[in-house]
Amino acid sequence: MQDLALQAAGGLAIVVAVAHGVIAERRVFPDARIEPAWAFRLLRMVWQASTVDWIAVGVLLIAAPGLGSPAARHWIVGAAVVVYGYAAAGNALATRGRHIGWILMTAVVALALFGL
Template structure:
């Protein structure tokens, strides 16, 4: 059951990350007026860096049960809890709780902890 919780956390983590990236490219950046151009490019890459990071964390959560290392499992879960927990808290504060993103990220944290 613990393995299934970790793998579910990983799948959800990847789904949240991909939604984050797609929403940015379709809704946030097309309407954003950011000058100069290099600042716009930098902000876009910083935004998408978190997307890539979250996908990698999701992949690690999926892979963790197959590593046969309790220490690796603990470190992966710990990293996921920090990364997704911080993102969930930031999203909840920034949107005053009116965005589903923080809830989904909090579920990733809960599932990851259940997989310890």
């Protein structure tokens, strides 16, 4: 059951990350006007860096049960809790709780912790 929880956390982490990237490209960046142009490009790449990072964490969560190492499992879950927990808290604070992102990221954290 714990392995399934980790894999579910990883799957949800990847879905949240992909949604984050797609929504930004379709709804945020087309309307954004930031000058100078290099600052706009930097902001876009930093935004998408978090998307890539979250996908990587999701892949690690899915892989953790198959690694056969309790230490690796704990480190992966610990990293996922920090990465997704920080993002969930930031999202909840920035949107005053009016965005589904923090709920989904909190679910990733809960599932990952259950998978320990």
